[in-house]
Amino acid sequence: MNAGAILSLIATVGAGIAFLLMLEEALALRRGRDPLNNGVRSIVRRFPRSTYAFAVLTGMLLGHLLWP
Numbered sequence: 001m002n003a004g005a006i007l008s009l010i011a012t013v014g015a016g017i018a019f020l021l022m023l024e025e026a027l028a029l030r031r032g033r034d035p036l037n038n039g040v041r042s043i044v045r046r047f048p049r050s051t052y053a054f055a056v057l058t059g060m061l062l063g064h065l066l067w068p
Contacts, residue, residue: 003065010062 025035044051 007062007065 025037028035
C-alpha cells in the first residue's frame, strides 16, 4: 500500500463521516431532536487540548505522506 492509497483511504473515510453527520443532522432536525453534531461540538469544546493534538497528528501524518 503506497502513500497515495493511504491518503485516498483517509479522504474517503473523512468524507463518509462528514456525509453521515450531515444526514443524521437533517433527519434529527426533521424529527425535532438534537443532532449528534451538538454532542460532538460539546466534546470538542470540553477537551480542546486533545482536539488540538489530534489535529496536529493528522497534519503530521498527511504532511509525511504528501512530502515529495
